[in-house]
Structure formats: C-alpha cells, structure tokens
C-alpha cells in the first residue's frame with residue numbers, strides 16, 4: 001500500500017543527507033569523543049561542528065551555549081529543574097496551560113517539592129497574551145517557560161514580547177522550541193530567550209538527541225552528574241551519531257528553512273481550504289494568524305477523531321488526534337480543553353501535520369478518502385435523544 | 390498475561406472499526422439502551438429485537454472511539470440467539486475477549502458496552 005505520512009509533529013522521517021552524515025558514526029567512526037587518541041579527536045570534531053550548526057540556527061552568540069541532551073523532554077526537565085535548584089529561597093514558575101507534558105509534568109513535580117507554579121490560560125485560539133504572562137510575574141518568580149509553537153494546534157506564542165518582559169524584570173525565560181525550530185525564525189538573542197529546548201527527531205534528524213541552549217551567565221545546576229561532559233553540566237558519553245544528525249539537520253534548516261516553511265504552509269492551506277470546502281461542519285482549531293506552517297488541527301463536528309484516524313490509517317494515511325485516551329490518558333487533549341473548545345469539537349478533532357516529503361499528490365489522496373470517512377462516521381452516530389418517541 | 394503491545398489495537402479491533410457490524414436503528418425494538426462516557430463524550434445506543442425469549446436482531450448507533458466501536462460491533466453478534474438471562478451474564482471481560490482484547494487504557498470501553506446492554510435489558514423488563 002502507498003502510505004502517506006501527515007504526522008510530522010509526532011516525529012519526522014530522517015532526510016537522506018542527514019542519514020548519510022550520521023552513518024559513519026554508527027560504523028567506523030566509533031571513537032569516544034573524550035578519548036585523547038585519533039579516534040576521539042575525530043568524533044570530538046564532529047560534535048563541535050554540530051554544535052556550531054545548532055548555534056547558528058538559533059542565533060546563539062557562542063557555540064558553547066549549546067548543550068547536547070537526549071532530546072526535548074530532557075532539555076525541558078533540565079531547564080526547569082536546573083534553574084530552580086540553582087536558585088535560593090522560595091521559587092515561582094510562570095508557564096502556560098498548553099505546554100507539552102515534558103514541561104507540565106515537570107512543573108507539577110516541582111510544585112510537589114514546594115515551588116509555586118502559575119499556568120497562564122490561552123485564548124480560544126491557543127495563544128497566551130504577553131500581558132497575562134506579565135501579570136503573573138511576582139518578585140520571587142525565577143523563570144518563565146512558554147513554548148514557541150504548540151505541538152497540537154500549532155499556535156505560535158508571542159515569544160519576543162514575553163522575552164522583552166522577562167528581560168525588563170530580570171527573569172530567566174525558557175522556551176520549548178521543539179516544534180518551532182526549523183519552521184519559524186528562531187533567534188534567541190533577538191527574542192530575549194535565556195534557555196531553549198530542541199530535539200532532533202522533529203527536524204528530520206534522529207531520535208534520542210537534542211539540545212538545551214543556555215545563555216552565558218545563566219545559573220543552572222547540572223542534571224546528569226558523572227564524567228563531566230558538556231562543560232560539567234551534562235555528563236554521559238555523547239550520542240555522537242545522533243548529535244551529528246542533529247547538526248546536519250540544523251545546517252539544512254538554516255539554509256532551506258524559510259523556503260520549505262513557505263512550501264509546507266501552502267500545502268497546509270490547500271489541505272485546509274479543500275477539506276472545509278468538501279466536508280461540512282469543520283472548524284479550524286488554532287490561530288490562523290500565528291501558526292506553525294505545517295500544522296492543521298480540525299474539528300469534525302459530530303464525528304469522533306480516533307475512528308476517523310483509524311479509517312484513514314487503513315487507507316494508508318497517518319494523522320493524529322487529541323481525543324480522549326487515544327494517547328493512553330483518560331482525558332481529552334489538555335490543549336484543546338484549555339482553549340475552552342466545546343466537547344464535540346474536541347471529540348472530533350484531527351491533527352494533520354505536514355513536512356518534508358509531503359506533496360500535492362498527498363493532499364489529493366487525502367481528499368479522495370476523508371470526506372467519505374467523515375460522513376460514514378457521522379452516519380453511525382446515535383439519534384438525538386429528542387427524536388426517540 | 391498482558392499482550393506485548395498493550396498500546397495499539399489488534400487486527401480484529403481494526404477490522405471492526407473499519408467496518409462495524411449492524412449499524413442502524415430497530416424502529417420497533419423490544420429493548421433499547423444507551424450509555425455515555427462523560428470523560429470523552431462517547432455515546433452509544435443499542436437496539437434489540439426478541440422473538441420468544443431469544444434475541445433475533447441487534448443494531449447500534451455510535452459516536453465514539455475505536456475501542457467502543459469494536460466492542461459494540463462485536464456485542465451485536467454475541468447477543469444473537471441468547472435469552473435475556475444469558476445476556477445479563479455477559480461480562481466486560483467477555484466483550485473485550487471477543488475482539489481479541491483491548492489495551493488496558495481502553496478497557497473501560499468494554500465496561501461501557503456491558504452497561505449499555507444492561508440498560509437495554511432493564512428497558513425491556515420495564516415495558
């Protein structure tokens with residue numbers, strides 16, 4: 001079966017150039033970058049090149065502000081825990097209700113350890129206002145953490161405004177840029193960001209490697225202690241192949257990012273327009289004025305997302321849903337709930353996320369299958385109670 | 390023993406979702422039961438037709454996830470030829486087993502299917 005992948009916010013395929021770049025480091029170039037001999041020198045150079053590419057992509061002033069980690073989850077954990085543990089006295093965190101679980105669950109864990117956390121609510125399009133963030137700041141607020149772009153609805157947050165507010169208050173600003181990196185322009189200096197999380201597998205590199213950007217002068221405790229790698233802040237022998245892949249993906253994103261973002265946005269807009277044209281009662285979840293280029297979250301009223309997902313899957317089309325317990329949790333998507341969407345919108349929501357490799361032919365195929373799938377699922381629904389005599 | 394993959398649906402469940410059995414309404418049903426799962430908004434209605442003591446037809450309407458769709462679809466086959474008393478003994482585990490098992494986080498869908506069946510039986514004894 002010809003399969004079509006429209007779930008790039010979950011993970012992305014590796015680009016062939018990236019795979020080619022990492023390949024030697026799974027084979028003959030196996031040295032430990034901390035070894036003194038030639039094997040070690042060879043892999044050390046590869047890691048430092050990757051660091052340069054990552055720094056260049058996000059506009060970091062220095063390459064040694066990039067710390068390689070195992071991915072987005074670790075970077076989020078480290079940023080929050082590392083800052084709170086390095087701070088003395090009572091600590092408060094300001095974040096949002098629509099963060100990824102990597103931030104939310106970490107904040108909840110820190111709350112259990114005595115930190116106070118404010119979860120700023122977004123508007124109905126999933127955007128928080130910089131004013132609301134500013135209003136939540138107290139004298140003992142140590143860090144503000146607001147994601148750059150949301151993974152479920154794609155809403156891009158007012159990062160520059162929030163960065164300016166944090167700078168004014170002298171507060172650290174962390175942003176989870178896992179979804180935004182490579183898709184929108186990310187410049188940490190201009191945005192006033194002190195810590196930034198990123199991961200390779202969302203930008204066509206490998207799973208299990210990411211980085212945390214830490215602005216010079218930021219007080220941060222180590223997360224992993226041990227052999228003292230990564231300037232003694234993140235111990236553990238480096239995931240050389242994963243880091244090389246990440247570096248190569250950053251290099252490509254720096255070069256091609258703006259153009260591929262435009263292409264992907266055009267595809268996404270076509271997908272959205274044509275679905276809305278061919279399927280009745282569809283709502284767009286998210287902020288169409290501030291949105292990641294590849295993301296379209298749609299609510300199919302009167303249908304249920306997971307059954308739609310599986311019908312599409314059986315036709316070879318991979319998408320995702322924010323519906324209840326499809327991700328193993330009994331509650332519907334916390335993002336859609338925080339946006340105060342009606343339950344029927346939440347229940348009928350599907351996320352299409354486009355990226356590298358998608359084409360107009362994919363949209364054509366989707367449009368062949370989706371309208372019928374939606375009407376089939378809608379036809380199955382119970383009659384309204386009032387029609388029963 | 391827990392299945393190795395306790396996260397995804399098995400092939401039987403997927404087949405039911407792709408092509409659920411006995412979707413529809415029985416206008417002159419002898420029993421009708423509904424149920425909802427408030428956490429996710431899933432809604433189900435089951436219609437039963439009896440001849441003598443035994444079920445001769447069962448139909449369902451569903452707005453719900455894959456697991457409840459498969460559970461109800463399978464249930465419409467399970468109930469055929471059974472008496473009300475036999476239906477009353479069907480457990481959630483049996484419904485889940487009839488589709489080759491459900492992931493742990495979806496087991497409550499089998500419970501909802503059983504509750505809908507129980508509601509239908511109550512409606513019959515009430516009328």
Ligand SMILES: Cc1ncc(COP(=O)(O)O)c(C=O)c1O
Nearest residue numbers: 071072073100102151178179199
């Ligand atoms: C916004 C966001 N943050 C963090 C993560 C976690 O990243 P990783 O899978 O690399 O741990 C993800 C990926 O699911 C994400 O979308």
